Each structure stands twice: as structure tokens, then as C-alpha cells.
Amino acid sequence: MMTYIVFILSVIFVVSFVGFSSKPSPIYGGLVLIVSGGVGCGIIMNFGGSFLGLMVFLIYLGGMLVVFGYTTAMATEQYPEVWVSNTTVMGVFLLGLLMEVMLVLYVLKSEEVGVVFEFSGVGDWAIYDTGDSGVFSEEIMGVAALYSYGAWVVIVTGWSLFVGVLVILEVTRGD
Amino acid sequence: MNPLIFTTILMTVLLGTMIVMMSSHWLMIWIGFEMNLLAIIPILMKKYNPRTMEASTKYFLTQATASMLLMMAIIINLMHSGQWTITKVFNPTASIIMTSALAMKLGLTPFHFWVPEVTQGISLTSGLILLTWQKLAPMSILYQISPSINLNILLTMAVLSILVGGWGGLNQTQLRKIMAYSSIAHMGWMTAVLVYSPTLTMLNMLIYIMMTLTMFMLFIQSSSTTTLSLSHTWNKTPLTTTLILITLLSMGGLPPLSGFMPKWMIIQELTKNSSIILPTLMAIMALLNLYFYMRLTYSTSLTMFPSTNNMKMKWQFETKQITLLPPLIVMSSLLLPLTPMLSILD
Numbered sequence: 001m002m003t004y005i006v007f008i009l010s011v012i013f014v015v016s017f018v019g020f021s022s023k024p025s026p027i028y029g030g031l032v033l034i035v036s037g038g039v040g041c042g043i044i045m046n047f048g049g050s051f052l053g054l055m056v057f058l059i060y061l062g063g064m065l066v067v068f069g070y071t072t073a074m075a076t077e078q079y080p081e082v083w084v085s086n087t088t089v090m091g092v093f094l095l096g097l098l099m100e101v102m103l104v105l106y107v108l109k110s111e112e113v114g115v116v117f118e119f120s121g122v123g124d125w126a127i128y129d130t131g132d133s134g135v136f137s138e139e140i141m142g143v144a145a146l147y148s149y150g151a152w153v154v155i156v157t158g159w160s161l162f163v164g165v166l167v168i169l170e171v172t173r174g175d
Numbered sequence: 176m177n178p179l180i181f182t183t184i185l186m187t188v189l190l191g192t193m194i195v196m197m198s199s200h201w202l203m204i205w206i207g208f209e210m211n212l213l214a215i216i217p218i219l220m221k222k223y224n225p226r227t228m229e230a231s232t233k234y235f236l237t238q239a240t241a242s243m244l245l246m247m248a249i250i251i252n253l254m255h256s257g258q259w260t261i262t263k264v265f266n267p268t269a270s271i272i273m274t275s276a277l278a279m280k281l282g283l284t285p286f287h288f289w290v291p292e293v294t295q296g297i298s299l300t301s302g303l304i305l306l307t308w309q310k311l312a313p314m315s316i317l318y319q320i321s322p323s324i325n326l327n328i329l330l331t332m333a334v335l336s337i338l339v340g341g342w343g344g345l346n347q348t349q350l351r352k353i354m355a356y357s358s359i360a361h362m363g364w365m366t367a368v369l370v371y372s373p374t375l376t377m378l379n380m381l382i383y384i385m386m387t388l389t390m391f392m393l394f395i396q397s398s399s400t401t402t403l404s405l406s407h408t409w410n411k412t413p414l415t416t417t418l419i420l421i422t423l424l425s426m427g428g429l430p431p432l433s434g435f436m437p438k439w440m441i442i443q444e445l446t447k448n449s450s451i452i453l454p455t456l457m458a459i460m461a462l463l464n465l466y467f468y469m470r471l472t473y474s475t476s477l478t479m480f481p482s483t484n485n486m487k488m489k490w491q492f493e494t495k496q497i498t499l500l501p502p503l504i505v506m507s508s509l510l511l512p513l514t515p516m517l518s519i520l521d
Contacts, residue, residue, distance in 0.1 A: 156194060156203065160210045163187045166180060170217040 006046050011104055012039045018096030022089050025080030026072040030065060037061045049139040176221065187214035188308070195312040201249040201259050204316065205242065208280070211312060212238045218304060219297045230296025234305075237289045241279035248273035261316075263323035270323050273316075274332075280313040283366060284335040287359045291343070294355035299400065302351050303391040306358045307384045314365065314380055321373045329366055334456060336363030341463025348402045350394055353467060354387065357426060360464050367457060368441045371448050374520045379437035386434060386507040389422045392500045398493075406474040410489045416476035421508045423472050427465035433510030440517065 001008070016036035020029035037060055041053040079085075083093050146154065191211030198204050212235065219231040251269040253259060264270040275286075282290040294302045317324070340360025347353045361383045368375045393415055399405040409416050425434035438461065445454040474480065 153203065153206075156206055156210070159187070159190070160206065160213065163184065163210065163214055166183060167213050167217050170176065170180060170184070171220060175223045 006043055007107075009039050009042045009046070011100065012036075013043065014100050015097065018093060018100065019083070022083065022092035022096060023081075024083050024086075024089055025076065027069070027076060027080055028082060030069050030072060033065060033068075034061060037065065047139075048137060051140055051143060176217070181218075184214050184217055188218065188304070192308065192312045196315045199260055201252070201261055204261065205246055205249060208238075208242050208245065208312060211309070212242065215304070215309065219293075219301050221298055221301060226296045227298075230293045233289050233296075234293045237286070238280060241276045241286075244272055244276035244279070248276060261319055264320050265323065267325065270320070271325055271328060273320060274324050274328055277313045277317050278332055278366075281310060281317075281362050281366075282355075282359055283332045283362055284339045284359070285332070287336060287339055287343075290359055291347075291352045291355040294351045294358075295349055297351075299351070299391060299395050302354065303388065303395075306354060306391075307387050310358075310362070310380065310384075314376065317366065317369055318373045318376060321369050321376075324370055326370050329370060330453065333363045333365075333367035334453065334460075336360060336366070337457055337460045338363075338463075341460050341466075344467045345463065347467070350400050350402065350405060350471075353471070354390060357464060357468075358383075358387065360461070364438065364441060364457065364461075367453070368444055372444045374517075375437065375440050375444055378440065378517065378520075382433055382437050382507070382510070385503060386422060386426045389500070389503040389507045390419075390426065392497050392503065393419055393422065396495050396497055396500065398495075402471060402474055405471065406478075406480055408475060409479060411492065418504050420472045420476040422504060423468040425508050427468045428461055429465070431511060432508045433506070436511050436514050440514075 013036055016032040016039065019032035020036075023029070037056055041056040044056065045053040081089060083089050188211055191207050191209075191214060194207030194210065195204050196207075198207060216231050216235055219234060220227045248264070248269045249259075251272065252264050252266055255266040255269065264273060279286040294305060297305065337360050340356045340358070340363060343359070344353050344356030347356065361379070365376045365379045365383070368379070394400070394405070397405065397408045397411055397415065399408065405419070408419065421432065425432035428434045428438040438458070442454040442458060445457075
């Protein structure tokens with residue numbers, strides 16, 4: 001099972017995405033977002049990105065999702081929608097689950113899957129080497145490169161986040 | 176809105192488009208699109224009534240979907256070519272998905288449904304920015320990936336857009352919806368020639384932006400959003416009736432005016448590439464566009480509707496000073512003799 005851990009984690013990832021895309025109340029959406037964030041962290045860590053996985057937990061789950069949870073708790077309704085309360089939500093969730101199950105069976109049974117991109121069966125998901133150059137980890141070098149060669153990306157992303165806050169405040173201000 | 180905040184947000188819209196046009200890395204292009212989308216939402220929602228909020232929501236949903244499709248196409252391209260630079264997209268799947276995503280951003284058929292509804296729900300100035308500036312970024316990306324676009328898909332979308340833009344605008348009396356359908360049709364003309372000669376796409380974009388700017392500014396000056404209120408301009412500023420006539424005929428593509436230049440060049444380029452039926456069809460369907468422009472000119476400058484006597488003496492004039500309007504009017508009607516200068520673009 002450990003050989004195929006990335007595959008299993010990806011399946012759980014997709015299932016939790018289906019879980020919140022079927023639009024229950026945002027509180028429950030946030031719940032499966034936590035699950036998908038944790039699973040995503042696991043996927044990244046299996047590729048050797050321990051720092052980025054920690055970032056996902058700290059900043060994404062511990063920062064952004066906590067704020068989201070608090071604001072949703074302030075704006076929640078009396079009877080929030082669960083997956084089983086509304087036929088539509090349940091139907092969409094089951095449909096998404098069904099499609100994921102069919103995809104998993106397709107990947108497991110056939111030797112070569114060629115939908116948009118080809119990968120030869122489940123074996124392609126297993127990681128044999130983390131792509132190390134041997135001396136230092138590639139992933140932490142990527143983070144270092146972001147702050148040196150990628151200074152423009154940092155500036156643009158920082159400005160987008162700042163303008164995002166301005167836009168949100170402007171939109172919710174009303175008259 | 177607080178003027179400082181408004182300036183910041185407007186500059187961010189400009190910055191987003193500039194990032195899209197300047198970047199060589201696909202991720203930066205996507206970031207530019209998102210920045211553009213995020214910053215234009217409060218501009219669309221300048222007045223706080225339910226109609227503008229609905230229009231901004233519709234705009235946000237369609238453009239966000241298009242950005243998601245664009246991201247998927249970028250990642251498929253990355254998987255197959257292993258690099259992030261923006262060149263021609265080698266994988267056909269990624270190319271088709273990218274073309275659909277950019278068509279959704281531009282408002283080409285079959286993704287045109289948001290254009291009239293969003294344009295109608297927002298103010299005239301916001302509609303102006305929506306229909307002119309927001310078209311620059313997706314068109315620049317289409318220009319850059321033009322060697323690899325699937326011709327069948329693009330030409331189908333272009334011809335259907337010209338058809339929908341012509342037919343859809345026939346039953347409209349609201350000026351913003353008329354401009355929206357005119358935008359759909361012009362986007363169709365632009366993308367039809369994209370694979371054959373991207374320079375002509377840029378020429379058409381330039382002249383379309385000038386003409387649309389002129390039309391919107393004429394509407395803003397007389398504060399008219401329906402055909403009926405436009406037909407009262409003889410009472411407010413009689414000169415603008417003639418200017419509306421000339422600019423609308425230029426938008427319809429009639430010969431001595433500059434709107435004829437892109438249509439003429441496009442038809443010439445298409446026939447040089449041995450497609451005869453397509454430009455014939457396109458030219459015939461442009462007549463539908465011309466019909467509803469003519470209807471506007473008929474009610475505005477060629478006829479005075481019967482009106483009550485106290486309408487005939489207007490003694491309180493409101494004047495809006497739009498500085499850019501006279502040069503725009505001149506440029507959107509008199510550029511045709513400059514056509515031989517196009518040879519410098521090659």
C-alpha cells in the first residue's frame with residue numbers, strides 16, 4: 001500500500017473536492033477543505049516537499065481556513081444544508097463519487113490509460129526518486145529561487161492579495 | 176467610491192492587462208488575468224443596486240471558469256512540453272482548451288451569453304471599460320498562440336459569433352445591449368482572420384476600440400441608454416446627431432469611413448487564402464449589424480419623432496466636457512485613406 005500512497009491520497013483529494021463542490025453549507029464545505037488540505041499536504045510531502053507541506057498546514061489551513069470558518073460561523077443560517085438533507089446535493093455528491101470510482105477502476109484494471117495524458121497504470125503514480133540533485137533538496141532551492149530570481153512574482157502576488165482585500169472591502173461596503 | 180481606492184483599483188486593472196501582455200511565463204499570464212478580473216469587479220459595481228451586483232456576479236463566474244480552463248490548458252501544455260514559456264502550444268488538446276477559454280473571455284459564440292446581460296446591468300462608463308479594455312488581454316494571448324490554434328474550431332466560433340452578433344442585436348432597443356451584440360460580431364471578425372494574418376486582427380481590434388469608445392462617449396454625453404432617449408439628442412446637442420450618424424455607419428463598415436478598412440483587409444486576406452464562401456457569408460451577415468445601426472441613425476439623426484410642444488424648446492442645457500471625443504470621432508471616420516500605411520506592419 002505504501003507504494004501507491006500518492007494514488008490513494010489523490011483519490012481522497014478528489015473525493016473531498018466532490019464533497020464541497022456539491023455545495024452543502026459553507027461550514028461543511030470548510031470541513032472537507034480541511035481534509036483535502038491535509039491530504040494535499042501528504043501528496044506534496046511524498047514528492048519531497050516537506051517545507052511546502054508545512055506551509056499548507058500553517059498558512060492555508062491554520063490561517064486562511066480558520067478565518068473562513070470564523071466568518072462563515074458569523075454568517076450561517078439556522079438549518080445549514082448537509083449532504084443528506086437536500087436531494088440535489090446528495091445526487092451531485094453521489095454522481096461525483098460514482099465518476100471517481102469508475103475512473104479508479106479504469107486506472108486499476110487497464111495497463112495503459114490514455115485519456116488526455118498517458119500514464120501506464122498505477123505504477124506510474126509510485127515515486128522512485130524524489131528528483132534530488134543529490135546534495136541539496138530541489139524543493140527548498142525552489143523556495144529560495146522565488147525570493148531571488150522570482151522577485152517579480154512575489155511583487156505581483158503581493159499586490160494581487162492587497163488589491164484583493166481592497167476589492168472585498170469595497171464590494172461589501174454597500175452604499 | 177473613495178477616489179484613492181478607485182484610482183488604485185483602476186490602475187490594478189491596467190496592471191493586470193499589462194502583465195498578461197508582457198509576460199513570457201504562462202503562470203504570470205494567468206496571474207495577470209486573475210488580477211484583472213478581481214480588480215474590475217468593484218468598477219462594474221460602482222452603483223449599488225441589485226442589477227449591477229447580478230451583472231458583476233455573472234461576469235465573475237464566467238471569467239473565473241475561463242481562467243480555470245486556461246490553467247488546465249497551461250498544465251496540459253506543461254506536461255507535454257515540459258516548459259512554461261509562451262510559444263505555440265504544441266499539444267492539440269491544450270490548444271483547443273486554451274482557445275475555448277480565451278473565447279469565453281472574449282465573448283465568442285457559444286460563450287457569448289454573458290455579454291449582453293453584463294453590459295446591460297452596469298453603467299455606461301463601466302460598460303465602456305468592459306467592452307474595450309477587457310478585450311485586449313485575451314486577444315494578445317490569442318495572437319501569441321495563433322500558429323497552433325485549431326482552424327476549424329476558431330472559424331466556427333467566428334462565423335457563429337458574427338451571426339449571433341447580427342441576429343441578436345436586431346430586437347434590441349437598449350443601447351448597451353446593442354453595443355454588446357456589436358462587440359460579439361466584431362470579435363467574430365477579428366478571430367476569423369487570426370490564423371491567416373494576426374496583424375489584421377490587431378488592426379481590427381484597434382479600429383473597433385476607437386469606434387466603440389466614440390459611440391460610448393457619445394452616449395455618455397447625452398446620458399442616453401435607450402433608443403428613445405438617444406432620439407432626443409436633436410434637442411440637446413444637434414451636432415452630435417450627425418456625429419452619431421457617421422460613427423454608426425463607420426461601425427457598420429461602410430466604405431468611405433474607417434470602419435471599412437478592417438473588413439476590406441480581412442476579406443482580402445481570406446480570399447487570398449482561397450476561401451471564398453466564408454468571407455461572402457461574413458460580409459452578408461455583417462449586413463444584419465448594419466441594419467440595427469441604421470435603425471439607430473434613422474431614429475436619431477434622420478427623423479424627429481412626434482413629440483409634445485414643450486419638448487421643442489430646451490432652455491436648460493447640461494454639458495459634459497469629454498476631451499477625447501473630437502479626436503476619436505475624427506479617427507473613427509476618416510482613417511480609410513491611410514490604408515496603404517499598413518504595409519509598414521509587415
